[in-house]
Amino acid sequence: MATIELENVSKGFRGGTPVLDDITLTIEEGEFFILVGPSGCGKSTLLNAIVGLEQLSAGEIRVDGQRVDHLDPKDRDMAMVFQSYALYPHMTVRENIAFPLRLAGLPKAEIASRVAAAAEMLELAAILDQKPARLSGGQRQRVAMGRALVRKPKAFLLDEPLSNLDARLRVQTRSELARLQQRLGATMIYVTHDQTEAMTLGHRVAILNGGRIQQVGAPRELYRNPSNLFVAGFLGSPGMNLIPARIDGAGLVLPIGTIDWKSLPPGFAGRKQAVLVGIRPEHFHRARTDESPPHALRVEARAEWVEWLGAETFVQLGPQVFDLPAGPGGVGELAAGQSSTVTSAAPIVARFDGTEQVAVGSPVRLWVDAEDIYLFDANSGITLSPSPSQRT
Amino acid sequence: MTGRTSARRLGMLGEFAAMLAVVAYALAPLAWIVSLSLKRPGDLNDGRFLPQAVTLENYRAVFNDVQFPAALWNSMGIASMATVVSVVPAAFAAYAIVRLSFPGRRLLLAGALAIAMFPPAAIVGPLFNLWRALGLFDTWLGLVLPYVSLTLPLAIWTLSAYFRTIPRDLDQAARVDGATPFQTLRYVIAPLAAPGLFTAAILVFIFAWNDFLFATALTSTRAARTVPVAIAFFTGSSQFELPTGAIAAASVVVTLPVIGLVVLCQRHIVSGLTAGAVKG
Structure with missing residues (x-):
């Protein structure tokens, strides 16, 4: 687990308004950190920049003091859960979860035991040999979580992971997610447009609008003392x-x-x-x-x-x-x-x-x-x- | 009620009849050739659709021919090589074109299309001279190269259209999971684009298999002569006899691998392979 620092991070596309405008943030080790804002505020772009899927125009990203903004996503040791889950449809649940470990070149026995541990934690054992197409939305979401946490990465990045679930399942998964984060002590950066998710999950919340940070703080602080x-x-x-x-x-x-x-x-x-x-x-x-x-x-x-x-x-x-x-x-x-x-x-x-x-x-x-x-x-x-x- | 049912039945009957007509139109020449290949030499001009007596004499003659077995081997080898050498780089190129943004991307696609439109007859003459100078005349490589050049654009277009249908989230997930761009293509994109890969492969293979122009101009001996040319060079058992039966038999033989390939690949050309990837 790691501390993630962003310093003066900016991203602009040619001839347009900046998508990210001079963002400076520190995400502490083991923190459940929420990026929230209306659609188009740049929160997903910021997440993609942290994981390496987007290049910065300016600024630095450091993980435990080491600069990572020039590194390829595979060298940043972060795991991501996509809004769409992005499960590999031609692989079974087991193969999906094992994929990052296989790429890392871990021995077979180690892969099997880690997949088994993740499957147990997320109650996936019964569906390990099924393909994603046959799973329900909630199951797919858990597989995506499993694929992320099986690697024991430095940080988890989650891009609106609950938005494709129905209302009841969303509330249930939300509390499961909070417990999971607590159990793992993981650094998690969580993007959402839903203020309820932001308030209930976040240790700290950053509110973005128009590519700028409006305010960072604990949910209570933001609610009681909004800066604007x-x-x-x-x-x-x-x-x-x-x-x-x-x-x-x-x-x-x-x-x-x-x-x-x-x-x-x-x-x-x-x-x-x-x-x-x-x-x-x-x-x-x-x-x-x-x-x-x-x-x-x-x-x-x-x-x-x-x-x-x-x-x-x-x-x-x-x-x-x-x-x-x-x-x-x-x-x-x-x-x-x-x-x-x-x-x-x-x-x-x-x-x-x-x-x-x-x-x-x-x-x-x-x-x-x-x-x-x-x-x-x-x-x-x-x-x-x-x-x-x-x-x- | 009954009127409507019978009308529907009539409609179905009409549809069936139309389908039958199209199938008959498409398969009649093939059936005629199969029939010819099974006829005795004396019956060739009897004007009957079904042979009076079935004989395999023509097939025996084809395989006893000096040229034909070698030509069959050449065709197999050259078409297979052209397929692999064309589809693999096409996959890399298409992936880059679809997923990376680099200057001249559109120009590259347009250029590829322009090459595909080049009339082969215009380049076969210069190639003949060039190949003789380079020692590529009458070699497998001498045919593989033009086949690859002419089919590569087609393969790139087919594959890039296919890659575009694969959600970008899957690439990104693979990259975050620790894959290099090559591993992403190898383990995630290519398996999902298998139907596209097989389609491209079939197109390239059939192009190379059926080509007559390059094969006749750039080969001279058994070393590289392919089946279409070998058939053209067939001679009968005597110079007064037209080897119609043998040609028909050879035509049947060369059609079989193509049919086999398509049937084999059809299993892999199933749509909906990406189902379950991204939607909830």
């Missing part, structure tokens, strides 16, 4: 609600109400600027009586639509409640440049407990703790510093 609008909008489902607002003499002025200065973190006094306010759906609380924290934003709204999912209830409050500006400088324009997950027409969504009953069309009284309000620069999308509070 993109990260805030990407994590969480449904996503963070974004409302244009401004800071002026009165405090933080939203279309739906005002929070006075005393509630805002220090550092904003005297400033005047346009901002975007971010509120996560779960931070809306239903006001039953008049009780609420002293520093809170109180809102009266109408339930436009209600989605009851058993354990939780999502209530759409409808954009018109907040009188969002649609013109230039609105959320829409900023969001278009930042992310596909944030759209201007997105209704405001509040998440309640499943026991809450809300009728469509009925008025709802809500409050949001000032501590839970995120502020982003309206132009750059960067989280305004000092952030409302260092959330933990």
Whole structure:
């Protein structure tokens, strides 16, 4: 197992925008590291660059301090699981798993015992003599895993390994994968576009967009303290609600109400600027009586639509409640440049407990703790510093 | 109900009749030659489709001929050599063309096609002089070389079309698993492209086996003369007799290996060999 360092890694195709733009990362030994981002963000290209299937335009890749970016894939000693699994269709499961060992020139007895060990770990023993065409999706996925781990490589690279499985199997395989990684103590780099996989599997997560790293950190850190609008909008489902607002003499002025200065973190006094306010759906609380924290934003709204999912209830409050500006400088324009997950027409969504009953069309009284309000620069999308509070 | 069934039956009958007509059209000359080869010399012009009496005399004559057994051996050897020497480099070339991006890739493919369009009659004269000067005249190599040159483009085109159907993920998986580019071709791509390889091999073999032009111009003796030429040089038992029966028998004999080859290879030309490779 190994530490993998990337330094100023860039990749561009002639006459186009860079696919990877100055990426610097360190993946620690034994770490389950996730690369996540929307499609086309360069995450798969980055993975291919690490394993050697793509050449870099600039930068260095080091494994345990040794430069590898000039090496052929076969000399990097990394194993990869492809999104398509890429099993060799003319070989049986046994031959598929043994293939890397055969290429490495291991003695027959050693190959047999290692294949047997991998087959046992992944419960493949019963299908060792079948060809891939006869296997189910889950079995193929496990064969691909077996072919990767039988070599005991320095690192495992996984490119959306669960995306071809059905929903139930995906959840099951996800936890199996996490246990497997823990048991092997392996360095794993895992590419996905699915934020749930990223949050549940990753020790650390790097969020990519447009070939650049937006933020790297533990899932909790990214969720609680996003460094910019993109990260805030990407994590969480449904996503963070974004409302244009401004800071002026009165405090933080939203279309739906005002929070006075005393509630805002220090550092904003005297400033005047346009901002975007971010509120996560779960931070809306239903006001039953008049009780609420002293520093809170109180809102009266109408339930436009209600989605009851058993354990939780999502209530759409409808954009018109907040009188969002649609013109230039609105959320829409900023969001278009930042992310596909944030759209201007997105209704405001509040998440309640499943026991809450809300009728469509009925008025709802809500409050949001000032501590839970995120502020982003309206132009750059960067989280305004000092952030409302260092959330933990 | 019954009307529709009978209409369908009529349609099937029509289809069957059409197929029968095509098969008869294709096989009639062959059947005629087989029939001729089994006739006695005196019956050759009797105008009957079936021989009055079956005799193997013509076949005996063919194999007792001084030329024919040697020619058969030459044909076998030259066609087999041309096949191997053409298909193996074609596989390398096609793999490179399909998987690597290098400058002039399109030009290479276009050039290959241009060579395939070259009329052989235009080069056979110069080759005759050149081969005599180089000592390649009337040798196996002297025929293998032009056959390879003319069939290589065809083989490259066939194989590159086939390699393109193999998912690139498989190459990449093999490379990550520790294979060199050659090992990738040898253990992963070539086995999956087996139908394409056999198709290319059959095409090359048949071209070399059937060629008359080069074989007649570039050979002069038993050392390298192939069957099509040997048949043309057949003489009867007397100079007043046309060796029609023997020619028919020889034609049947030379057709058999080709049919055998195709039947043998057909087993390997099964589609859907890549099923199960990548889709979930």
